[in-house]
Amino acid sequence: VSPTVSTHVVACHNVLGGVIDSFDNLIEYSPEWFRRFGVQVKHSTEVTAVDAGRRFVTMVSLANGEEETIDYDNLVIATGSIPKVPPIPGITRHDGSLIERVFTLRTIEDALGIARAIDSANHCLIIGAGLIGLETAEALRSRMGSAIGQVSLVDTEPHVLATMVDPDMARVLEDSVASHGVDFLPSTTVTQIQSEVQCHVKCRSARGEESSHSADLIVVAVGCNPDIALGKMAGCLIGPTGGIVVDGCCRTSISGVYAAGDCTEYRDFVTGHPLLVGLGSVAVRQGRVAGINAVGGVEQVAEGLLNSRTTRLFGLEVAAVGPTQCELQERGINPIVGKVTSSTRPAYFPGGKRITVKLLVHPDDARLIGAQVVGDEGVHLRADVLATAILSSMKVGRFLQLETCYAPSVAPTLDCVTLAAEAAYTRWTRDRRDKERTSD
Amino acid sequence: VSPTVSTHVVACHNVLGGVIDSFDNLIEYSPEWFRRFGVQVKHSTEVTAVDAGRRFVTMVSLANGEEETIDYDNLVIATGSIPKVPPIPGITRHDGSLIERVFTLRTIEDALGIARAIDSANHCLIIGAGLIGLETAEALRSRMGSAIGQVSLVDTEPHVLATMVDPDMARVLEDSVASHGVDFLPSTTVTQIQSEVQCHVKCRSARGEESSHSADLIVVAVGCNPDIALGKMAGCLIGPTGGIVVDGCCRTSISGVYAAGDCTEYRDFVTGHPLLVGLGSVAVRQGRVAGINAVGGVEQVAEGLLNSRTTRLFGLEVAAVGPTQCELQERGINPIVGKVTSSTRPAYFPGGKRITVKLLVHPDDARLIGAQVVGDEGVHLRADVLATAILSSMKVGRFLQLETCYAPSVAPTLDCVTLAAEAAYTRWTRDRRDKERTSD
Numbered sequence: 107v108s109p110t111v112s113t114h115v116v117a118c119h120n121v122l123g124g125v126i127d128s129f130d131n132l133i134e135y136s137p138e139w140f141r142r143f144g145v146q147v148k149h150s151t152e153v154t155a156v157d158a159g160r161r162f163v164t165m166v167s168l169a170n171g172e173e174e175t176i177d178y179d180n181l182v183i184a185t186g187s188i189p190k191v192p193p194i195p196g197i198t199r200h201d202g203s204l205i206e207r208v209f210t211l212r213t214i215e216d217a218l219g220i221a222r223a224i225d226s227a228n229h230c231l232i233i234g235a236g237l238i239g240l241e242t243a244e245a246l247r248s249r250m251g252s253a254i255g256q257v258s259l260v261d262t263e264p265h266v267l268a269t270m271v272d273p274d275m276a277r278v279l280e281d282s283v284a285s286h287g288v289d290f291l292p293s294t295t296v297t298q299i300q301s302e303v304q305c306h307v308k309c310r311s312a313r314g315e316e317s318s319h320s321a322d323l324i325v326v327a328v329g330c331n332p333d334i335a336l337g338k339m340a341g342c343l344i345g346p347t348g349g350i351v352v353d354g355c356c357r358t359s360i361s362g363v364y365a366a367g368d369c370t371e372y373r374d375f376v377t378g379h380p381l382l383v384g385l386g387s388v389a390v391r392q393g394r395v396a397g398i399n400a401v402g403g404v405e406q407v408a409e410g411l412l413n414s415r416t417t418r419l420f421g422l423e424v425a426a427v428g429p430t431q432c433e434l435q436e437r438g439i440n441p442i443v444g445k446v447t448s449s450t451r452p453a454y455f456p457g458g459k460r461i462t463v464k465l466l467v468h469p470d471d472a473r474l475i476g477a478q479v480v481g482d483e484g485v486h487l488r489a490d491v492l493a494t495a496i497l498s499s500m501k502v503g504r505f506l507q508l509e510t511c512y513a514p515s516v517a518p519t520l521d522c523v524t525l526a527a528e529a530a531y532t533r534w535t536r537d538r539r540d541k542e543r544t545s546d
Numbered sequence: 547v548s549p550t551v552s553t554h555v556v557a558c559h560n561v562l563g564g565v566i567d568s569f570d571n572l573i574e575y576s577p578e579w580f581r582r583f584g585v586q587v588k589h590s591t592e593v594t595a596v597d598a599g600r601r602f603v604t605m606v607s608l609a610n611g612e613e614e615t616i617d618y619d620n621l622v623i624a625t626g627s628i629p630k631v632p633p634i635p636g637i638t639r640h641d642g643s644l645i646e647r648v649f650t651l652r653t654i655e656d657a658l659g660i661a662r663a664i665d666s667a668n669h670c671l672i673i674g675a676g677l678i679g680l681e682t683a684e685a686l687r688s689r690m691g692s693a694i695g696q697v698s699l700v701d702t703e704p705h706v707l708a709t710m711v712d713p714d715m716a717r718v719l720e721d722s723v724a725s726h727g728v729d730f731l732p733s734t735t736v737t738q739i740q741s742e743v744q745c746h747v748k749c750r751s752a753r754g755e756e757s758s759h760s761a762d763l764i765v766v767a768v769g770c771n772p773d774i775a776l777g778k779m780a781g782c783l784i785g786p787t788g789g790i791v792v793d794g795c796c797r798t799s800i801s802g803v804y805a806a807g808d809c810t811e812y813r814d815f816v817t818g819h820p821l822l823v824g825l826g827s828v829a830v831r832q833g834r835v836a837g838i839n840a841v842g843g844v845e846q847v848a849e850g851l852l853n854s855r856t857t858r859l860f861g862l863e864v865a866a867v868g869p870t871q872c873e874l875q876e877r878g879i880n881p882i883v884g885k886v887t888s889s890t891r892p893a894y895f896p897g898g899k900r901i902t903v904k905l906l907v908h909p910d911d912a913r914l915i916g917a918q919v920v921g922d923e924g925v926h927l928r929a930d931v932l933a934t935a936i937l938s939s940m941k942v943g944r945f946l947q948l949e950t951c952y953a954p955s956v957a958p959t960l961d962c963v964t965l966a967a968e969a970a971y972t973r974w975t976r977d978r979r980d981k982e983r984t985s986d
């Protein structure tokens with residue numbers, strides 16, 4: 107029982123930026139489409155109670171208020187997540203709703219609100235420089251035209267995309283952000299928002315410097331919380347990250363209740379730590395597994411989340427797999443790093459593009475445990491190569507034995523991925539030799 | 547001791563086609579470059595004898611005829627290969643050299659000859675529709691201008707790129723070849739060449755139909771034979787394919803003699819059958835391993851050749867890894883096939899390109915054993931993903947657990963590789979169930 111028809115929230119900024127013509131295009135599957143495959147969709151319907159013991163749900167139509175109960179054999183909860191709103195004084199009204207000119211960007215309704223506000227906006231402020239924050243900045247910049255107005259990004263972290271890439275890899279992207287007319291204020295906390303004719307925003311930097319900004323439009327993009335209301339009703343175990351705990355079969359702690367997507371918590375493939383699911387790629391894979399298992403099949407997702415993630419921003423492509431170096435270090439793992447900048451084609455062939463690959467290798471066994479790629483082309487597919495390697499517990503030395511495709515018009519004999527692996531392998535071998543010498 | 551400085555033979559057609567300005571650009575490493583790293587290069591020098599027992603080689607300078615002997619601890623033979631010339635009546639002079647207007651394309655000298663001949667050529671015929679044949683056809687077409695003259699391709703095989711892709715995958719490419727003004731004559735043998743003012747060429751199709759063609763320029767591109775003269779002198783074992791047999795450390799059968807590149811024979815990763823090395827990507831990996839081992843290090847290439855191969859032709863990219871379906875069937879393996887055509891981006895996002903993925907799966911254990919990809923973009927890197935999987939002996943079902951990178955502007959949630967894997971996995975599971983039922 108899904109309360110709404112699947113929409114592509116992540117593509118809302120693409121409509122705002124004018125890349126996609128209409129929000130209607132984002133609805134991939136209509137209720138009719140589902141009906142054709144024998145799936146009944148009850149839209150505009152809210153589930154108000156779950157009885158996991160007697161296996162039924164109670165729901166109410168938002169159109170006419172009629173209540174209905176439905177028995178189930180197995181229930182799949184796929185309630186997604188709700189944008190976080192940071193506790194900034196002034197950001198909400200008394201009823202908890204966002205004040206005028208302040209938006210989150212999760213649903214098509216959010217995007218329509220922003221679309222209405224933007225035409226009269228001259229100063230836009232985005233709180234949060236993660237994936238959605240940056241993608242929104244690009245869309246607003248593109249919609250406003252590059253010469254007009256101001257788009258600013260504020261983040262408490264010292265660099266953009268902090269959960270995706272390390273500071274050294276973010277730097278290339280920050281140059282691109284700046285050159286496209288977006289101001290980035292790193293290590294900055296918004297301390298107050300006042301709404302009058304415009305919004306007045308007060309900020310404080312990590313060094314304690316105060317600043318004031320005006321904004322006609324504020325987009326809050328500081329991540330999401332899993333929507334676990336139904337999971338709680340069903341009695342499902344909620345994990346330390348706040349998501350519904352699921353196993354590889356998408357089973358919750360309650361018999362007959364499965365969960366999939368952003369409302370769930372699973373574990374990191376590399377570190378084993380609990381991790382919130384927050385990617386569409388994971389959600390569809392969990393959805394498939396939950397659905398198959400709920401009707402009696404047997405399928406599993408991988409042992410943990412690789413978190414393969416990518417975006418295209420201001421002409422650059424960025425992708426990452428597994429934890430960042432910073433995150434690994436927080437978990438007590440000090441990875442060996444192999445980092446190389448080279449070209450996507452041989453030096454003598456015209457049209458090669460600059461690309462940087464950073465590989466993270468486990469110091470104990472030389473397993474590949476993380477990767478980040480930034481460049482002009484061929485970025486996300488190189489990350490897919492590295493995701494395949496991480497999923498196979500491949501040692502970095504094995505990369506030197508991997509034949510990558512070569513043709514001068516397409517790729518060099520030794521791809522940047524191979525070169526980065528060689529750098530990491532050489533370092534790992536040397537470290538190992540040094541350790542053995544010390545222990546002698 | 548390398549008789550010539552490394553050149554990029556595969557890129558010669560790129561200079562002919564005008565993509566690369568000058569043949570000089572193809573020489574990546576000069577004798578000076580090698581000297582800086584302490585490597586002495588004796589160019590214009592021919593090795594005339596190898597004494598592998600007493601470990602010395604005899605060489606003669608082609609410039610002044612002086613003879614010299616050099617002792618060695620370990621010898622690396624990297625003599626490459628020589629273009630095959632089919633035994634067509636009339637193709638050679640009495641001394642065995644090619645008649646006027648007929649060329650192979652392996653060295654810069656070959657390409658210079660073609661370049662001189664092409665300006666007065668109106669009818670060009672290429673014998674062999676493999677990688678080099680097709681790349682040459684594109685280069686000639688581009689150099690002649692699309693409206694002028696005629697470029698024809700003849701092959702004894704019924705489709706292009708017969709050692710790279712199966713007939714079903716070649717078809718897309720053949721459409722593109724035709725639409726770019728190149729005639730392809732499949733299943734056709736050249737039976738005679740006569741040189742007068744023009745060349746007169748007689749052909750016979752598989753059905754016995756005879757035809758005559760005129761050509762101002764003929765390029766022979768029917769593959770290469772390993773150059774094993776030095777290997778034989780050293781007493782190295784020559785394999786059934788005609789190459790110097792090497793192991794994973796690039797050791798030949800003779801102590802102290804290593805070999806690398808196109809002159810060697812190694813084994814197929816999937817079938818274990820002897821296979822000639824014929825790719826630059828393999829050659830550089832073998833060269834690294836041979837070099838390291840020859841000076842006392844320990845390195846190995848993979849257990850066999852994946853033969854990851856790619857090209858970009860007439861606006862299409864093609865790539866393949868491992869044996870084709872046809873080749874596997876010849877070896878007694880009847881693979882399960884998963885084949886999908888989809889888009890490189892979600893349906894609702896503009897700019898997605900058509901791409902076809904064909905996966906070959908071992909019927910016994912569902913291991914991925916081969917892959918072919920054809921499309922407008924992102925082809926060779928998807929083949930690299932599949933090469934990584936084959937090298938890891940990944941089962942095709944594991945692909946459904948692989949998180950590929952997703953962002954609407956970059957890639958769909960379920961990539962064509964995932965969809966093809968799902969198709970193969972579904973078919974494999976059904977076949978397995980049928981077999982179990984039959985055996986009950």
